Amino acid sequence: MQNLLHNLNPEQLAAVTLPAQSALILAGAGSGKTRVLTTRIAWLIQTGQVSPQGVLAVTFTNKAAKELLTRLSAMLPINTRGMWIGTFHGLCNRLLRAHHRDAGLPQTFQILDSGDQLSFIKRLLKANNIDDEKFPPKTLMYFINSAKDQGLRAAQVDAYDEFNRKLVGLYDLYDAQCQREGVVDFAELLLRTYELLSRNQPLREHYQARFKHILVDEFQDTNDLQYKWLKLMAGAGSSRGAAVFAVGDDDQSIYAFRGANVGNMSAFEREFEVQNLIKLEQNYRSHGHILDSANILIANNSKRLGKNLRTDAGHGEPVRVMEASSDIQEANWIIEEAKNLIREGLPRSEIAILYRSNAQSRVIEHALFSANIPYRVYGGQRFFERAEIKHAIAYLQLMDNLHNDSAFLRVVNFPTRGIGARSLEQLQDAAKQHACSLYAAVPYVGGKAGSSLAAFIKLIEGARFETQYLPLPEMVQIVIELSTLKTHYQTEKEGADRIENLDQLVNAASLFVSEEGFGKDAPALTGPASANTVLLENGDGNVIIDADAALPTVMSPLSAFLSHASLEAGDNQAQAGQDAMQLMTVHSAKGLEFDAVFITGLEEGLFPHENSAQEESGVEEERRLMYVAITRARQRLYLSFSQTRMLHGQTRYNMRSRFLEELPEESLKWLSPKIQPQWFGNKKSAWDDAPAVGANRIAQNFNQVADANAWRIGQGVAHPKFGEGVIVNIEGSGTNARAHINFGKFGMKLLDLSIAKLEKI
């Protein structure tokens, strides 16, 4: 135990050894958050305060869960199997598998990833003759997901107008169709579990009694439903409730756009009667100038719990700032600086290039490629999202659940077997008429022996029969062959990579079987009974099976593998292993750290992003994003922006980011001359002072590119409706040019210069 607590600083020590009460740990960037979390669990177990079975630790990503588990097994000589450590979704999946009957789900229910969900919705709209111009699939998807993320069923959503009433109706239809097909989206995993536990008292009490300590990572990222879920799981309010140990950083809350609610932190303090609030403010990562920049930047945010990072490291190098004339020049500059760093002895993998949006990576990649520097881009397509893998998985899904229409439609004519749109339309009509799945509807549409559809059914049935007693990897192998996916890609000229990936899928299945404890001889389609299964009597004399840690107790290897494929989309790293520079969005950099970091594209409209600039809360989230970006750096930090940039095939002329003005002068070193733009006189908003713009360099630069008659930044204009205003920014060129114009009391407008009736004044 001595060495467990060894080397913790006083705050960390205090957090790790807190009594069994709910606690909120405000853990700043680089303050040893994961260390505290793992040591806390190890300490609780080692001191006998809790058994491994009594621990529930929740994370957001599989990566974080895995890291928790590995670091924990290094600390503790015990089997970690008894502990429940996983993502919200992974844990809910386990619960729903074990209690599928109580949750009203088929045993082989399948999980829709976001791509699946979108095509599911498109299909729903088409089947119900809904105009997808008026109700775009993405809008509906967002509507449904955010309702579920708040814990609301269709009936509970407040429909305040005609449009919303329609959306609610579609939400209801959507849920019904999911139920019919035996599929569940990500948010549903949580909502279903929440409803299951709130309705089923014996079950709820069983789990509440079991988990004495609940630990939550990245608490600032929880949404409303996850918070309610935690309250239920912990038995909040009851005297025997679990101790919830929540670790988070409100300054790193960057996922509000997908439902995360930082307000959960203060709600937690209140509702869990938190007596122990501990701030971890000692930073072990960054040099002084970098940390000062982060602290001073984030101080511009109004809604904060308040926290200031400090370091014992010296000031270190100043933060270097560069203005480039174009995005291409920006990329070339980055590469020159990176070469210097590499020459100084930095490994390439310790240099990261961050950007706000993925579209920015192309120019940088091109420059790196020309310079012959190995690099790795994060955030590309994941393994399980590749088309060929999705197809193979769909065959398996269909075999596991014949009513999964999404899977049916994906592969019924792939590879092509002469089943076209017309036959499928008929089939869909028949399915609707008989209220059954597409698979079951085949006999109704002349699925006579010999027809293409009948042949397809025969294929699926044959595959089921042939593989029913085979271990999972063989099963996958055979399905890839029988489906003719392999031969299809063999005849395709670019198919070699795809075949390689299909082989990888068989490997993934083997790996999954050995890692998740599915014996190689276990039958693939039926779940084996297990000695680990815990049986309990509930009040009605019914039996509750505790969903214990090992998946084999509650589901078949195939179902488990399919869940795995949806819940863990797999690595998206290209050529791992090589010492390569790291390219990624700021979002995906969260949780990582590097010796040297480049933050690129620091321009108004890009970072902060224009879609976030409308509301103050949007700008504050962008600022937190910038804070996350800065705090990734250990020793060197470079900031860059460009006068011109190609975006969506058009040249844009952006002002430099307001965030640059918010950094401490004394920590910065400008590598290019710093031109003082007049519109940054105050810190409210970059737009506010726009009318004061006179001749400035960006405008001049714009004039060099465009012809003399063109509109220019700073030009005063008159509009028939909005009156007098001034051009603040121009994007695009020629007939596509649009301008941000500040019309004073009418506010900022974005007008098409070739359409709007504007006069120069």
Add this chain to the structure above:
DNA sequence: CCTAACGCTCTTTTT
């Protein structure tokens, strides 16, 4: 029924 050409959109992302 299948392929090629056009036209629209377009943050951030994990599960």
Add this chain to the structure above:
DNA sequence: GAGCGTTAGG
């Protein structure tokens, strides 16, 4: 500029 979805033609 690129990827997707729709439409026109083979």
